[in-house]
Amino acid sequence: MSVYFSKIHGNEALRQRIGESIAKRSHSHAYIIEGPDGSGKMTLARSIAAALSCEDKAGDTLPCGECNSCKRIFSDNFPDVTVIDSAGKATIGVDTVRRLKDDVYLSATESDYKVYILSEADKLTVQAQNALLKVLEEPPDSVVFLLLCEDSKRLLTTVKSRAQTLRMQLFSPEELSEYLEKNSSDARTLKRTSAEKFGAMIEGADGRIGAALDLCDSKRLSEITAKREAVDAVISAVTGRATYSALYDAISSLPQKRAELSESLSMVIEALRDLILIKKSPTVSLCYYFEREKATDLSSLVSLKRLCDVETLIEGALDSVLKNANVNIIMTSLISDIKKCC
């Protein structure tokens, strides 16, 4: 057995470790799978469930993805794999966990294992988590719990101590870009047809391969492209010898609504930090730029002092935006402050 969880992108070390433990049947009875939306948590959970019930014991991939059990698990149609979510509610209460506990001690019907996927474990109330503890402490041998969450800090320490935590890998823009070019024809097409859209997709994915693949083909991509273009215009105005009107146009074209403006200002700060860092260390991992060459070129146009000064001014503006100060006044004084430090 050599290939584990082929439906998951990246995360090689994690896949190897869990795959081997399942192949040897030395896996844990409970895992917390932590990572933001689009990082592959559910795919990993279904893959673990499929690996436990896969009928192809002699093949070189686990799960095989082709046997009857694998196919039914991946299409959410297998009696021994139960997915529990909040059904659109804000929390998952103790009643849901009580029903789960009644079910846990019944034998599996088709597999050797019963798997419970709690796809929004961070919505479990404290009472629900306490109710779950007992069964996490003494689970039947054939049961595996998979608790999916964006941030395991929301889980009780007592719950965390009874499960192994698996963190989904996040990728730098460069790693994501390289990975997608190698593995996704949609991403290759996007890069060939529009470098701006490809860049926006990398930005919007925020390090998550699943999210990047979703974005390759979506309307949301146009929104992110527009946001990124506005940020690029600000960076170009502050790095070049921009006239007052170019600076004014660039900053005025940022969104006016507070939430969107703060997001755009954060992106400008990320971009400026990339330019500052690349001046200090050419191989540093970048946050905003996915093309190192572009960041290096932009960074070479402007002094370190100016980059730092502008970054401080934009941080100040973001701070005021977040403190509910008047957006027009903040942006007008930002333009004049940047112009003054030219």
Ligand SMILES: [Zn+2]
């Ligand atoms: Zn299979």
